[in-house]
Amino acid sequence: MSELFDLPSDLQNSYFGLVALHLREALIPVLVGLLVALPVAQLCVRLRWLYAPVLWVTTVLYAIPSLAFFVILIDYTGLSELTVMIPLAVYSLVVLVPAIVDGVRSVPQETLAAATAMGFGPVRRYVQVQLPIAAPAIIAGLRVASVSSVSLVSVGMLIGNEGALGNLLNSGLTYNQPRLIWLSVVGTAVLALLVDAALIGLRVLLTPWMPRATRKNDARTLAVKEAAR
Amino acid sequence: MIRIDSVTKRYPDGTVAVDRLSLEIPDRSITVLVGPSGCGKTTTLRMINRMVEPSEGTILIDGVDSRQQPVNTLRRSMGYVIQNAGLFQHRTILDNIATVPRMLGWGKEKSRSRARELMERVGLDATLAKRYPYQLSGGQQQRVGVARALAADPPVLLMDEPFSAVDPVVRKGLQDELLRIQEELGKTIVFVTHDIDEAVKLGTMVAVMRTGGKLAQFAPPAELLSRPADAFVEDFLGADRGIRRLSFFPSAGLDLLTAPIVAVDATAEQITAAGAADTPYLLVTDADGRPLGWSEPRDLTAGEITADRLLPYGRPFVAVTDSLRAALDCAVLSPTGWAVAVDTSGRATGVVPQQAIGEAIRGAHAQTAADEARDAEPDEDGKAQKVAP
Amino acid sequence: MNVLNFINSFFSDNAHWQGYDGIPTRVGEHIQYTLMALGIAAAVGLPVGLLTGHTGRGGNTLALIATSARALPSFGLMVLMFILLGLGMAPVMIPLVVLAIPPILVTTYEAMRSVDPAPVDAARGMGMAETAVLFRVELPVALPLILSGLRSAAIQIVSTATIAAYVSFGGLGRYIIDGLYQRNYEKVVGGATLVAAMALTTLGLFWAVGRLAVSPGVRRRSAGGAAG
Numbered sequence: 003m004s005e006l007f008d009l010p011s012d013l014q015n016s017y018f019g020l021v022a023l024h025l026r027e028a029l030i031p032v033l034v035g036l037l038v039a040l041p042v043a044q045l046c047v048r049l050r051w052l053y054a055p056v057l058w059v060t061t062v063l064y065a066i067p068s069l070a071f072f073v074i075l076i077d078y079t080g081l082s083e084l085t086v087m088i089p090l091a092v093y094s095l096v097v098l099v100p101a102i103v104d105g106v107r108s109v110p111q112e113t114l115a116a117a118t119a120m121g122f123g124p125v126r127r128y129v130q131v132q133l134p135i136a137a138p139a140i141i142a143g144l145r146v147a148s149v150s151s152v153s154l155v156s157v158g159m160l161i162g163n164e165g166a167l168g169n170l171l172n173s174g175l176t177y178n179q180p181r182l183i184w185l186s187v188v189g190t191a192v193l194a195l196l197v198d199a200a201l202i203g204l205r206v207l208l209t210p211w212m213p214r215a216t217r218k219n220d221a222r223t224l225a226v227k228e229a230a231r
Numbered sequence: 232m233i234r235i236d237s238v239t240k241r242y243p244d245g246t247v248a249v250d251r252l253s254l255e256i257p258d259r260s261i262t263v264l265v266g267p268s269g270c271g272k273t274t275t276l277r278m279i280n281r282m283v284e285p286s287e288g289t290i291l292i293d294g295v296d297s298r299q300q301p302v303n304t305l306r307r308s309m310g311y312v313i314q315n316a317g318l319f320q321h322r323t324i325l326d327n328i329a330t331v332p333r334m335l336g337w338g339k340e341k342s343r344s345r346a347r348e349l350m351e352r353v354g355l356d357a358t359l360a361k362r363y364p365y366q367l368s369g370g371q372q373q374r375v376g377v378a379r380a381l382a383a384d385p386p387v388l389l390m391d392e393p394f395s396a397v398d399p400v401v402r403k404g405l406q407d408e409l410l411r412i413q414e415e416l417g418k419t420i421v422f423v424t425h426d427i428d429e430a431v432k433l434g435t436m437v438a439v440m441r442t443g444g445k446l447a448q449f450a451p452p453a454e455l456l457s458r459p460a461d462a463f464v465e466d467f468l469g470a471d472r473g474i475r476r477l478s479f480f481p482s483a484g485l486d487l488l489t490a491p492i493v494a495v496d497a498t499a500e501q502i503t504a505a506g507a508a509d510t511p512y513l514l515v516t517d518a519d520g521r522p523l524g525w526s527e528p529r530d531l532t533a534g535e536i537t538a539d540r541l542l543p544y545g546r547p548f549v550a551v552t553d554s555l556r557a558a559l560d561c562a563v564l565s566p567t568g569w570a571v572a573v574d575t576s577g578r579a580t581g582v583v584p585q586q587a588i589g590e591a592i593r594g595a596h597a598q599t600a601a602d603e604a605r606d607a608e609p610d611e612d613g614k615a616q617k618v619a620p
Numbered sequence: 621m622n623v624l625n626f627i628n629s630f631f632s633d634n635a636h637w638q639g640y641d642g643i644p645t646r647v648g649e650h651i652q653y654t655l656m657a658l659g660i661a662a663a664v665g666l667p668v669g670l671l672t673g674h675t676g677r678g679g680n681t682l683a684l685i686a687t688s689a690r691a692l693p694s695f696g697l698m699v700l701m702f703i704l705l706g707l708g709m710a711p712v713m714i715p716l717v718v719l720a721i722p723p724i725l726v727t728t729y730e731a732m733r734s735v736d737p738a739p740v741d742a743a744r745g746m747g748m749a750e751t752a753v754l755f756r757v758e759l760p761v762a763l764p765l766i767l768s769g770l771r772s773a774a775i776q777i778v779s780t781a782t783i784a785a786y787v788s789f790g791g792l793g794r795y796i797i798d799g800l801y802q803r804n805y806e807k808v809v810g811g812a813t814l815v816a817a818m819a820l821t822t823l824g825l826f827w828a829v830g831r832l833a834v835s836p837g838v839r840r841r842s843a844g845g846a847a848g
Contacts, residue, residue: 065819067779070796070812074623077805146690153693157783160800171699180703187696194691282745306747317742321760321835331746363837376742389745 007185010173013163017185024166024193027158028151031087035094035147042095043102044128053103060096068093068154072161081162090154094147101143105136138212141205145198152194156186167193232258233279233387233419238288240274240444248274249444251288256436259417261409263434265424267467271444272423276391279421280306292387307331310380310388310418315396316372318364324350324375325360331383342382349378352415354408370401377409381416388420395424406432427468431456431475439464453479457599477556480595482548485558485588487572487581494518499533510584512567515541520578522547525567547571550580555595559588623809630810641794643814649790650818653781656709657716658774664717665724665773666766673732673762674754682729686722694719694780702787712784719780720773727769731762763834771826778819782811792818 007017015023046053071089079085109132117131133140156168163169167186174182233256240249249271256262264272277283279290281302290297297305310331318327328346329339337345350357353374364372373393380388394402406429413420424430430437431452439447439455441463448460456476459465465472490508493501494516505513506528515523515536524541545564548557550572561570562585570588572581630636637643672678694715701711735758743757759766782793795811798804830839 061823062816062820065775065779065816065823066812067782067793067796067815069782069793070808070815073796073800073805073808074812077622149687149690153691153695156693156695159695160786160797168693168695171696174703175699180700183696183700183703187693187700190693190696191688191691194693195688198687198691277745280745282741303747303749306745308747311742311745313738313742313745315738317736317738317740319739319743319757319760319837320736321838323837330743330748334746334748334752363835365837379742379746 006181009170009182010177010179013169013173017189020166020169021189021193024152024155024168024190025197027083027086027155027164027166028090028193029148029197031090032094032144032148032151034087034091035098036144038091039095039098039102043099043106046099046103047106056099060099063092064096068157069160072158076161081164083164085161086155086158086164090151093154094151097147097150098140098143101146102136102140105139105143106132108139109135134208137208138205141201141208145201148197148201149194152190152197156190232256232291232293233421234291234294235275235279236289236291238275238278238285238290240271240278240283241286247444249278249285252440252444252446254438254446254449256419256421258419260435261413261420261422261433262436262438263422263424263430264438264440265427265430265434265467266440266447267442268425270440270442272425272440273391274444275440276389276421276423279387280309280311280389282306307335307383308385308387310383310385312373312376312380312388312390312393314392315369316364316376316393318372318375318379320364323361323363324355324367327364327375328379328382330379331385335383345382346378349381350375352381352412353378368401369397370405373397373405374408377412381412381418386419388418390420390422392423392425394429395426402429409433428475431478439467453599458603474556474559477559477592478554480555480592481551482553482555482558482572482591483551484594485550485555485572485583485591487550487583489581491582492516492579493531494520495523495536495538497531497533497536502528502531502533510569510582512542512569514544514569514571514579514582516579522571522573522579525565525569542566544569544571547573547577547579549573549575555588555592558583559585559592562588626806626809627813630806630813636810646790646792646794646811647814647818650778650781650792650815653712653716653784653789653791654774654777654818654822657713657720657777657781658770660713661717661720661724661773661777662770665721665769666728669725669728669766669769670732670754670759673729674758676733679729679733682725686726689718689722692718695783695786698783698787707788711787712781712789715783716777716781720777723769723773723776725769727772728762728766731765731769732758734765735761760835761838764830764838767826767830767834771823774822774826775819778822779815782815 009015009017009020013020042056046056068089071092072085075085075088079088113131113135114127117127122131156165156171159165159168159172163172165171167189170182170186170189174180174186235252235254235256237251237253238249239247239251241247252271252275254262254275264275266272274283278285279297281297292305319330322330325343325346328349329342332342332345333339347357347360350360355371355374355378359367359371364375367375373396376393380390394405397405410433422430422433424433434452436449437452437455438449439460441447447467448455448464450458450460453476455464456468456472456479459468459472488508488510491505491510491512492514493505496518497505502513511527512525513528513531515526515531515538517523522544523538524544526536526541530540543565544567545561548561548570552575558570558572562568562583565571568585570583570585571579572583574580639645669682672682692715697715697718698711701714705711739757739761740753743753748757781791782796784791785793785797792811792815795807795814799807799809799811
């Protein structure tokens with residue numbers, strides 16, 4: 003049974019080592035993307051005119067194929083993890099900005115007015131009112147970003163074996179071992195589903211105020227927005 | 232005639248929306264279904280065009296079971312108006328209205344010219360024809376909804392809370408418009424509302440329904456106001472049904488006094504003559520006979536009458552055509568307690584004191600009681616004629 | 621800036637404009653892969669999305685399918701299909717179709733669900749047949765959102781079709797993969813530029829289709845929701 007997860011020695015890693023690496027390469031960019039997206043989104047909410055051009059720029063960025071993005075970066079960052087992670091961070095940013103803007107905009111005007119009337123300052127109002135209410139939309143964005151990030155890391159294999167679980171694809175072909183390719187594909191898919199499930203769990207935890215039925219509905223409306231990326 | 236014959240609607244989960252309801256909806260008149268939410272009024276309406284299929288009972292259209300014909304043929308023979316109009320946002324106003332004629336296979340040009348005709352009928356400016364629904368106000372959209380329902384000239388019009396979503400001023404306009412259109416076209420209209428005032432204003436017959444889909448009372452509005460069948464109906468009618476009922480008594484019977492009216496440029500003799508009527512107040516009018524205000528006779532001096540020193544006269548009622556409710560309202564609004572009657576062009580035709588209106592009301596009540604005693608179950612013919620409030 | 625230099629020299633090299641590895645051939649191949657994958661995905665996703673959206677049933681199943689499909693890594697799936705099925709079109713098409721179905725399916729479903737129920741009720745009440753309700757009342761209103769689903773599917777296919785080159789196929793990915801192995805960055809950048817240009821052209825095409833196919837009465841209303 004243990005042979006199932008045995009890897010060729012040239013990978014210099016165990017299967018679960020690759021899983022951990024995969025997670026790191028996929029999720030750190032999402033986190034960075036989120037940290038950049040929050041202020042950018044807030045700016046777009048504040049300055050309405052800014053949103054349309056920002057949307058255009060993000061759409062164009064998203065149109066650059068990941069593989070090309072990786073390869074172009076080699077010239078600057080070499081054959082390293084960073085080369086894989088920078089494009090993934092950009093894609094995450096692209097998915098998250100509209101998600102956060104939509105989420106923050108979906109906060110009812112009356113709620114904001116009530117918060118202001120109660121004496122909330124702009125920062126407090128943002129952190130304590132707008133962000134929590136926008137949380138479902140933001141998490142929906144995070145789900146799309148992390149699932150696609152997990153999937154895209156594999157492509158990093160092409161640039162000097164920086165694809166974590168994706169590296170198994172190359173080994174599988176080289177040593178003609180389909181088992182390794184199965185391990186890569188199934189492992190990546192399960193990883194994506196687990197990250198997705200974890201984020202759903204996070205949303206349930208963060209939004210106890212949402213009625214069950216609405217939450218379900220909401221998940222479906224968010225599904226469109228996710229799918230529309 | 233539409234006949235609802237002990238119809239029940241029971242949903243799979245066991246809820247009974249309509250419970251053994253029987254109603255005879257008279258032709259060429261407005262029948263209003265009214266009641267609190269959950270009373271099954273909309274379900275009843277939707278069973279007429281089979282948007283909802285009855286669980287039990289039958290609905291007969293001109294004596295034929297509505298299930299005899301294909302459902303879409305049935306629906307195309309009935310206009311259908313809903314809350315918020317439900318316009319097709321991707322079609323122009325003209326094409327929205329032309330929908331049913333097009334479905335019935337009329338040519339494009341014929342359908343459109345018919346649609347133009349209807350826009351005029353419901354009071355929509357012809358310049359709106361090429362607009363899209365989002366460019367129209369809520370009231371205008373609702374007019375388009377009515378025009379669309381009338382497009383194929385169906386004998387029956389089903390209206391489901393059509394005016395509930397517009398503001399009160401627009402709603403009043405739409406109601407008046409509907410009454411006017413109905414006077415011209417004489418459709419059989421079934422109208423659902425939760426607003427009892429709307430029901431009383433529009434209905435020839437009013438069916439009050441109660442929660443659980445049961446009929447509480449089916450009567451002309453005047454009878455509803457004078458003799459609510461039970462505590463539920465009485466409660467639903469609201470507190471001032473006595474006053475509202477006066478809308479159904481014409482002011483024709485009032486004795487109008489013309490003597491205590493003087494023009495603003497009256498001579499001393501005319502003022503003295505008017506004072507001889509021995510009323511506490513005189514009505515001063517302008518040179519054309521339009522009311523200006525009240526004054527005590529001793530305060531009037533020929534040539535020195537100014538409008539700003541007169542007492543207000545409230546809102547005059549139109550003699551004969553307005554109801555006793557309007558007359559009473561006028562008397563109550565004026566600090567003198569006297570009401571001013573005018574003709575349709577606004578010239579004063581007489582004045583009448585509150586006491587006289589009170590007597591007229593008592594007389595009207597006595598008359599109604601006598602009528603009702605004569606035929607214990609008054610049918611449609613026996614109902615009081617409705618006059619403008 | 622050297623990226624611009626790369627682009628310039630790539631496109632000004634005559635050798636890149638002819639032959640089996642010329643730009644016209646590779647662009648043609650890329651368009652072919654894209655249209656095939658989009659066509660198959662749409663043939664599956666649109667009818668299913670329209671029908672489930674119209675009836676309102678099966679939304680949760682759809683969401684589940686979409687989530688699962690999205691979790692499958694396109695690159696890995698292609699390699700897997702390659703070793704299972706051998707060299708051929710199928711190993712390239714399967715991952716692209718799997719990639720494109722979720723956005724088409726879910727967006728179409730949601731587009732149909734988000735149609736205002738009042739006009740649909742009015743249409744039925746007027747005696748409109750069920751197919752007419754679907755195609756003449758719901759579809760025109762749902763169209764902008766459906767197009768946005770097709771658009772994001774198309775863009776993802778355009779960008780992902782590059783991986784076909786890894787399993788010996790053509791398309792614009794050829795330049796990127798070959799350039800990578802030959803350490804010829806000019807080629808890589810040139811290929812990437814072409815793919816990005818194709819993605820933008822796709823955006824433009826969908827914008828034009830939207831202008832032509834969507835009624836002004838609907839376009840105005842959904843103007844705010846055009847975010848992609």
